[in-house]
Amino acid sequence: MTGNYDSSDEQSGQKTAYTVSAVADYLKASLESDLRLADLTVVGEVSGYRNPSSGHHYFALRDEQSVIRCVMFRFGRGGQFLADGNQVICRGRISIYTARGDLQYYVDQVEPDGVGALQQAYEEMRKRLESEGLFKLDRKRTFPELPSRIAVITSPTGAVIQDIINVITRRYPLAEIILIPTSVQGDKAAPEIVQAFKALNAMDDIDVAIVARGGGSLEDLWAFNEEIVARAIFACNVPVISAIGHETDTTIADFVADRRAPTPSAAAEIVAPDVRDLGAYVSGFTSRIDEIISRNMRDSRTRFEMAIDRMNLRAPDTQFPRQRVDDLLARARLAGQHLVESSRQRLETVEASLNALGPAKILGRGYTITRIANGNAATSAKQFSAGDKLGVTFADGSVETTVDEVDS
Numbered sequence: 001m002t003g004n005y006d007s008s009d010e011q012s013g014q015k016t017a018y019t020v021s022a023v024a025d026y027l028k029a030s031l032e033s034d035l036r037l038a039d040l041t042v043v044g045e046v047s048g049y050r051n052p053s054s055g056h057h058y059f060a061l062r063d064e065q066s067v068i069r070c071v072m073f074r075f076g077r078g079g080q081f082l083a084d085g086n087q088v089i090c091r092g093r094i095s096i097y098t099a100r101g102d103l104q105y106y107v108d109q110v111e112p113d114g115v116g117a118l119q120q121a122y123e124e125m126r127k128r129l130e131s132e133g134l135f136k137l138d139r140k141r142t143f144p145e146l147p148s149r150i151a152v153i154t155s156p157t158g159a160v161i162q163d164i165i166n167v168i169t170r171r172y173p174l175a176e177i178i179l180i181p182t183s184v185q186g187d188k189a190a191p192e193i194v195q196a197f198k199a200l201n202a203m204d205d206i207d208v209a210i211v212a213r214g215g216g217s218l219e220d221l222w223a224f225n226e227e228i229v230a231r232a233i234f235a236c237n238v239p240v241i242s243a244i245g246h247e248t249d250t251t252i253a254d255f256v257a258d259r260r261a262p263t264p265s266a267a268a269e270i271v272a273p274d275v276r277d278l279g280a281y282v283s284g285f286t287s288r289i290d291e292i293i294s295r296n297m298r299d300s301r302t303r304f305e306m307a308i309d310r311m312n313l314r315a316p317d318t319q320f321p322r323q324r325v326d327d328l329l330a331r332a333r334l335a336g337q338h339l340v341e342s343s344r345q346r347l348e349t350v351e352a353s354l355n356a357l358g359p360a361k362i363l364g365r366g367y368t369i370t371r372i373a374n375g376n377a378a379t380s381a382k383q384f385s386a387g388d389k390l391g392v393t394f395a396d397g398s399v400e401t402t403v404d405e406v407d408s
Contacts, residue, residue, distance in 0.1 A: 028096040037094040046086045070105040078110030079187040087113040134234050135255045141239040147207035149176045153196045154212045156181035160264045167268035169393045184213035189223035197232040208271050212243040212264040224251040243267035369393040
């Protein structure tokens with residue numbers, strides 16, 4: 001320990017005098033070097049809770065005999081469980097707030113006390129909303145086969161949005177991706193997700209929406225178990241696919257959504273058709289037309305011959321020229337074949353046009369698709385500034401890079 005003192009005092013037998021700061025710093029270092037206090041779990045009742053505009057949480061944990069001052073900064077987890085009188089379990093470290101010399105518990109995570117408290121709250125919410133009809137299968141909507149505009153509600157940073165953009169760009173780059181950014185964890189996540197759905201409902205021509213976030217604990221995913229989020233999904237104007245957490249995670253949002261995907265990438269695959277399948281679809285359509293025309297011709301011939309037989313029975317002396325009938329049927333068959341061939345040629349022309357205009361062909365000729373941070377295709381250099389991140393899609397994959405200089 002260091003402090004301000006006169007060394008002659010030691011020689012005269014007087015004790016060293018330390019400054020207040022020196023004592024506080026020594027206590028702080030001593031506490032933080034104790035491994036038992038560096039990662040400490042404490043259970044107690046919340047009192048004196050404050051949550052100012054900074055987003056930090058200030059409170060105390062108490063039991064029948066003692067009180068500990070606590071702080072959890074805004075990036076901590078589980079702030080939604082802090083309220084006066086709540087019994088909670090906290091995890092964090094003990095240290096000294098040297099400005100006041102206060103012993104303080106720096107909390108990183110909060111959860112309700114009691115085994116399965118969160119799970120119990122989850123089950124109660126699920127049963128209540130199910131009884132109200134929010135999960136009914138007959139209200140689930142189908143997804144458009146060829147969406148033009150796909151809304152994505154998620155965090156604007158991280159792997160989730162990039163995975164979704166990459167999958168949609170690869171499979172169906174004709175679609176426009178509309179990112180509606182929101183927090184996906186913490187106290188403010190649920191209200192922000194609700195606002196994102198309100199913004200979505202105010203937009204025109206959105207065909208389908210994805211709400212997504214990566215994996216995490218039950219506490220991390222809790223925003224998607226909030227009632228206000230469930231009702232926002234239920235009230236959405238377009239079909240919603242949820243992709244929350246990992247495949248083993250199931251949230252209330254998953255029950256309300258029109259469909260659940262096990263991962264964000266899987267959600268993107270569900271809403272975005274593969275352009276390579278369009279050619280097969282056109283070929284199949286041609287075959288079905290051919291089959292329908294052939295069947296109709298067979299049925300018409302059968303009905304025609306039956307009518308002739310009935311005429312012969314009624315007027316046996318009237319010899320209807322069978323050769324003439326065969327000629328008419330042959331001409332009809334030839335006309336049908338011409339119709340089939342004409343339809344096939346038109347469909348093949350459409351297929352060729354689709355293939356020529358398809359992004360796979362265009363990218364194969366050396367072109368690329370450049371996308372801005374929100375996933376939309378860039379159309380002008382003016383959309384970028386130095387330091388911006390962008391994605392570039394090639395025929396065989398994509399890369400992410402940063403703009404060094406804009407020359408426009």
